[in-house]
Amino acid sequence: MERTEGEIATKNGNLEESSGTKDGSISGYESLHHLLSVNLKPHLYKEVSRLLIGLNCGKPLELIALPESAKALSSKHDFDLQAFSFDADKELLREPRVVRVGLIQNSVALPTTAPLLDQKRAIFQKLKPIIDSAGASGVNILCLQEAWMMPFAFCTREKRWCEFAEPVDGESTQFLQEYARKYNMVIISPILERDVNHGETLWNTAIIIGNRGNIIGKHRKNHIPRVGDFNESTYYMEGNTGHPVFETAYGKIAVNICYGRHHPLNWLAFGLNGAEIVFNPSATVGELSEPMWPIEARNAAIANSYFVGSINRVGTEVFPNPFTSGDGKPQHADFGHFYGSSHFSAPDASCTPSLSRYKDGLLISDMDLNLCRQLKDKWGFRMTARYELYADMLARYMKPDFEPQVISDPLLHKKSL
Numbered sequence: 321m322e323r324t325e326g327e328i329a330t331k332n333g334n335l336e337e338s339s340g341t342k343d344g345s346i347s348g349y350e351s352l353h354h355l356l357s358v359n360l361k362p363h364l365y366k367e368v369s370r371l372l373i374g375l376n377c378g379k380p381l382e383l384i385a386l387p388e389s390a391k392a393l394s395s396k397h398d399f400d401l402q403a404f405s406f407d408a409d410k411e412l413l414r415e416p417r418v419v420r421v422g423l424i425q426n427s428v429a430l431p432t433t434a435p436l437l438d439q440k441r442a443i444f445q446k447l448k449p450i451i452d453s454a455g456a457s458g459v460n461i462l463c464l465q466e467a468w469m470m471p472f473a474f475c476t477r478e479k480r481w482c483e484f485a486e487p488v489d490g491e492s493t494q495f496l497q498e499y500a501r502k503y504n505m506v507i508i509s510p511i512l513e514r515d516v517n518h519g520e521t522l523w524n525t526a527i528i529i530g531n532r533g534n535i536i537g538k539h540r541k542n543h544i545p546r547v548g549d550f551n552e553s554t555y556y557m558e559g560n561t562g563h564p565v566f567e568t569a570y571g572k573i574a575v576n577i578c579y580g581r582h583h584p585l586n587w588l589a590f591g592l593n594g595a596e597i598v599f600n601p602s603a604t605v606g607e608l609s610e611p612m613w614p615i616e617a618r619n620a621a622i623a624n625s626y627f628v629g630s631i632n633r634v635g636t637e638v639f640p641n642p643f644t645s646g647d648g649k650p651q652h653a654d655f656g657h658f659y660g661s662s663h664f665s666a667p668d669a670s671c672t673p674s675l676s677r678y679k680d681g682l683l684i685s686d687m688d689l690n691l692c693r694q695l696k697d698k699w700g701f702r703m704t705a706r707y708e709l710y711a712d713m714l715a716r717y718m719k720p721d722f723e724p725q726v727i728s729d730p731l732l733h734k735k736s737l
């Protein structure tokens with residue numbers, strides 16, 4: 321059937337205006353890839369996929385078969401479960417270095433009006449089967465979403481939500497440490513941190529739990545948004561931990577928390593410190609950032625020759641009191657829809673399809689970390705970068721008397737004869 325512009329078939333076959341739907345789906349489809357795979361003829365879908373998500377080592381990404389126990393948990397608890405494999409070329413002098421990496425996206429479990437402790441514990445309960453599914457699948461490194469142990473209440477500017485903040489070794493960390501030990505898994509736990517030793521300062525922090533349940537270290541969010549309803553600067557300050565790379569049993573990893581993904585130099589710094597996988601745990605909404613989402617992480621993976629794991633929460637979180645953010649919008653009580661769509665990007669420009677736009681989910685991917693060096697050898701971005709030029713430019717830019725290097729056409733302001 322011919323379709324007019326702006327129309328797509330919904331899941332039940334009806335045609336509908338392509339404006340998305342209230343449940344967070346894209347006209348009834350869980351993701352863009354799902355919509356395309358159902359609506360395009362197989363040979364067209366293959367071509368669209370090749371251009372949209374690229375090829376890895378010259379071929380489409382392969383699916384991984386997961387154990388029945390992992391799949392049973394996803395059916396029983398209704399979370400999206402997808403698994404792919406990124407290859408690298410065979411090398412003569414190095415063995416492949418394949419690690420299995422997982423990303424979890426989820427909605428909150430209780431309304432924001434429930435007692436705070438109940439809200440947190442209900443999220444723990446919700447995550448248990450998803451983490452068990454990752455464990456049953458042999459995931460080596462698992463990353464949760466930004467501030468996973470609470471609703472993303474920073475739109476409200478109300479200080480009562482500060483009560484969710486925990487020290488690095490608090491309840492949420494202890495909850496995950498058990499899983500790290502049980503499944504011999506590195507877990508990245510992005511939380512709202514309370515730094516008791518520094519006057520109860522709050523931070524937006526990712527804690528790196530080693531595969532033996534030990535705390536390897538932490539990274540604090542470098543860039544705090546001041547856009548739309550993301551009133552996070554009311555709660556915490558720009559991080560003071562630099563760009564650490566954590567050498568774990570399964571590779572060198574780093575965390576670029578949410579809004580840091582809009583800053584190419586932030587991505588660069590993790591690369592300069594030798595990261596092989598950079599996680600981007602996020603909380604962002606469709607209206608604000610969805611067109612940027614598939615581009616920024618992928619570009620970072622390409623430019624820095626590392627893998628990126630992008631995670632976004634799902635659902636709409638409604639708060640008890642309406643708020644405004646000085647942008648002319650009428651008062652409202654929610655951020656809008658957190659659109660999930662978690663995915664992996666690889667240094668060779670390939671990426672996985674995204675998880676659901678509205679359901680909880682676990683995305684798993686095998687990745688041969690040898691691909692990072694192979695891409696460095698192939699494209700030479702590190703070698704061809706002109707760091708001395710950039711360093712000089714930045715040093716000059718930082719001075720109060722900086723003047724932009726602009727050469728004006730001398731004829732620009734001359735009156736024509």
Ligand SMILES: NC(=O)NCCC(=O)O
Binds near residue numbers: 580604608
């Ligand atoms: N959590 C957060 O930093 N969100 C900011 C919005 C965005 O970067 O899309």
